[in-house]
Amino acid sequence: MSFVLNDISKELRKTETDANDKENLECNHCKSESIVFDHGTGEKICSSCGIVLSVEREYVDPLLDTNTNLSNMNIGTASSLAHHDKNLSTIISYSNVDADGVAIRVDQRSAIQRMRRWNKISNNNRSYHRNLKNAFAVLIRIKDKLSLSETIIEKSAYYYRKILDQNLIKGRSIKGFVVACVYVSCREMNIPRTIEEIAEISDADKIFAGKCYRLLVRRLKIRLPSIDSTSHLARISNNAGISEKTLRHAIHMMSTIKDDPISFGKDPSAIAVAVLYGACLEKGEKTSQSRISLAGNVSVVTLRKRFLDIKKIFPNIPNGPSVR
Numbered sequence: 001m002s003f004v005l006n007d008i009s010k011e012l013r014k015t016e017t018d019a020n021d022k023e024n025l026e027c028n029h030c031k032s033e034s035i036v037f038d039h040g041t042g043e044k045i046c047s048s049c050g051i052v053l054s055v056e057r058e059y060v061d062p063l064l065d066t067n068t069n070l071s072n073m074n075i076g077t078a079s080s081l082a083h084h085d086k087n088l089s090t091i092i093s094y095s096n097v098d099a100d101g102v103a104i105r106v107d108q109r110s111a112i113q114r115m116r117r118w119n120k121i122s123n124n125n126r127s128y129h130r131n132l133k134n135a136f137a138v139l140i141r142i143k144d145k146l147s148l149s150e151t152i153i154e155k156s157a158y159y160y161r162k163i164l165d166q167n168l169i170k171g172r173s174i175k176g177f178v179v180a181c182v183y184v185s186c187r188e189m190n191i192p193r194t195i196e197e198i199a200e201i202s203d204a205d206k207i208f209a210g211k212c213y214r215l216l217v218r219r220l221k222i223r224l225p226s227i228d229s230t231s232h233l234a235r236i237s238n239n240a241g242i243s244e245k246t247l248r249h250a251i252h253m254m255s256t257i258k259d260d261p262i263s264f265g266k267d268p269s270a271i272a273v274a275v276l277y278g279a280c281l282e283k284g285e286k287t288s289q290s291r292i293s294l295a296g297n298v299s300v301v302t303l304r305k306r307f308l309d310i311k312k313i314f315p316n317i318p319n320g321p322s323v324r
Contacts, residue, residue: 081157084132092116138178145201155185175204180213187224192231232272239295250279274306278317
């Protein structure tokens with residue numbers, strides 16, 4: 001008798017499974033059988049009409065999952081090299097309540113206040129930490145004004161910690177080395193930022209920042225890639241209001257110029273400005289030399305000199321005003 005009941009229950013379960021599979025393999029709206037399962041969201045989607053048929057994803061608390069490695073989980077504030085303590089130190093709150101929300105007794109508040117004071121002193125009692133605080137304050141200001149990514153900021157903080165550990169900062173400007181670290185990071189990430197631009201944002205001496213940059217590269221033995229002038233074209237065209245058609249023609253011209261020996265050793269920004277000006281003359285787009293040189297942060301004289309070099313490669317470019 002038990003064998004008969006088992007066979008009946010198996011047949012019922014098989015029938016229910018087949019019915020569910022049939023429902024899952026057919027869209028209720030358009031009756032299409034082209035069903036796609038998205039593993040990222042756990043949704044079954046009809047590829048014909050786009051309707052979500054079902055959601056099979058369940059929320060699993062990682063703290064309750066025994067297979068989760070808690071040592072690799074990020075619980076709390078993420079650590080960062082751009083903070084003097086790497087976001088790993090703790091502080092005593094200024095609220096007069098404990099961790100359970102119970103108010104601290106009056107006779108204990110003097111002891112808590114004394115602990116807060118010593119905690120603050122212990123976090124600032126070393127010149128190493130005070131130097132990092134001042135440097136990273138400048139670094140965050142540069143990040144906000146130039147809209148730099150977190151990757152560049154982390155790499156800049158890493159380089160600054162390296163030169164601080166090697167005692168290169170002694171007797172030199174903090175701002176100069178911060179500018180140098182940011183410039184090196186931008187060069188490695190192929191971000192078109194000049195050291196003069198970064199120094200102006202941070203109110204630092206660009207000449208001394210250049211000395212810090214050369215010292216940083218020499219002592220840390222950093223190999224920087226060569227600057228690609230093409231990366232400056234989009235920034236200069238946006239600042240000068242150049243059209244997309246002219247910009248694409250300038251990029252095509254730059255692909256020919258950067259392989260020519262005439263561009264070796266020249267300022268990439270000046271080459272980009274001259275190429276963009278030549279593209280404007282070829283496409284008949286009206287622009288002035290002062291406007292496009294100001295967008296590229298170069299002088300008009302430099303623009304004219306580099307434009308003469310460009311005309312040696314592209315002799316068909318018409319002459320602009322004041323160009324012989």
